[in-house]
Amino acid sequence: MPQRLKLLFAALAACAALAACTHKEHWHTDNIDGLMPKLDLNMTDDAGQPVTGATYRGKTVLLYFGYTNCPDVCPTTLAKLAQALKDTKNHGAGTQVLFVTVDPKRDTLSRMHEYVHAFGPWFVGLRGTHDELRALTKRYRVTYSYAKPDKDGNYEVTHSTAVFVFDGTGRSKLLILPRDSAKAIAADLDQLASR
Numbered sequence: 001m002p003q004r005l006k007l008l009f010a011a012l013a014a015c016a017a018l019a020a021c022t023h024k025e026h027w028h029t030d031n032i033d034g035l036m037p038k039l040d041l042n043m044t045d046d047a048g049q050p051v052t053g054a055t056y057r058g059k060t061v062l063l064y065f066g067y068t069n070c071p072d073v074c075p076t077t078l079a080k081l082a083q084a085l086k087d088t089k090n091h092g093a094g095t096q097v098l099f100v101t102v103d104p105k106r107d108t109l110s111r112m113h114e115y116v117h118a119f120g121p122w123f124v125g126l127r128g129t130h131d132e133l134r135a136l137t138k139r140y141r142v143t144y145s146y147a148k149p150d151k152d153g154n155y156e157v158t159h160s161t162a163v164f165v166f167d168g169t170g171r172s173k174l175l176i177l178p179r180d181s182a183k184a185i186a187a188d189l190d191q192l193a194s195r
Contacts, residue, residue, distance in 0.1 A: 025191065027174060027188050027191070028180065028184035028185070028187055028188050029165070029174045029175060029176045029177070029180050029184060029185060029188050030174060030175040030176075030177065031173070031174060032164075032172050032173065032174060032175045033171070033172065033173055034171060034172060035172060036140060036141075036164060036172035037139055037140070037172070038053065038166070038169075038170040038171060038172070039053040039056065039061055039063070039166040039170035039172075040052070040053035040139065040170070041053050041098075041100075041126070041128075041132075041136050041139075042128065042132055042135075042136075043100065043126040043127060043128040043132060043136070044109065044126070044127050044128065045124050045125065045126055046109050046110075046112040046113035046116060046117075046124060046125035046126070046127070047109075047113065048109055051126065053170055054170075056096050056098070056166075056170075057168065057169065057170060058094075058168045059094050059095060059096045059168060060094060060095045060096070060165065060166070060167060060168060060189065060192055060193065061095075061096050061097075061098060061165070061166040061170075062081060062095065062096070062097045062098065062163050062164070062165055062176070063098045063100065063140070063163065063164040063165075063166065064077060064078070064081075064097065064098070064099055064100070064162075064163045064164075065100045065101075065102050065137065065142050065144065065159055065160060066078075066099060066100075066101070066102065066159060067101050067102050067103035067106070067107055067157050067159070068101065068103070068106070068107050068111055068112065068115040069103065069106060069107075069154075069156075069157075070157070070159075071156075073159075073161055073178070074099075076178075077161065077163065077178070078097070078099065078116070078119045078123065079119065080181075080182050080185070081097055081119070081122075081163065081176075081182075081185065082119045082120045082122070082123075083182040083186075084182040084183075084185035084186040084189065085097075085120065085122050085186070085189070086120075087182060087183065087186035088186045088189050088190050088193070089190050089193070090193060092120075092121075092122045094168075094193065095122055095189065096122060096124060097116075097119075097122050097123045097124070098124055098126050099112070099115075099116050099123055099124065099125050099126065100126045100127075100128075100133070100136065101125065101126070101127050101133075102133065102137070102144040102157055102159045103146075103157050104127050104128065104129070104130065104133060107125075107127060108127075109125070109127060112125030112126075112127055113125060140164060142159070142160045142162075143158075143159070143160055144157055144158060144159040144160070145157070145158045146158075161177070161178050162175050162176065162177055163175070163176035163177075164176075165188075165189075165192070167192060167195075173192060174188055174192070
């Protein structure tokens with residue numbers, strides 16, 4: 001084979017390798033593609049309607065577990081998600097944030113509705129029975145526990161802080177952790193939307 005032809009093949013191979021590298025996905029948050037079960041749930045939304053995982057097919061879904069009396073982690077996380085959605089190229093269109101209460105005793109539907117909608121139009125509060133909540137948290141390996149009530153009956157709830165991201169088919173894609181910035185989240189949501 002002539003030397004020129006060898007050089008041409010080598011150049012073509014290098015170009016193909018470079019093209020393959022430019023299409024490789026790079027995520028700022030944690031890639032959990034397919035590592036968690038598909039989005040599936042049986043809950044009631046803050047408007048009082050029963051919902052399942054199928055209710056949200058076709059949308060990018062961010063699933064977060066918390067409670068409305070949370071003093072710091074929940075409002076900080078939801079505010080960060082709201083900022084990230086505002087910063088996406090499509091301003092959060094086609095994205096739904098599901099805030100599942102781990103404190104159904106105190107988090108009534110009306111309280112959930114008022115709380116989540118303060119963060120923006122992308123947020124929906126979900127509430128279930130204790131059995132439904134246990135089934136959902138077991139499915140996604142989420143933990144929560146209740147502290148002993150004080151003399152006034154108030155108590156804190158310890159809960160996981162991760163946000164699970166699912167694509168429009170309900171497949172798990174990303175895990176957002178407290179260390180992730182709104183900018184990083186927005187970039188990943190844009191990349192997910194472009195696929």
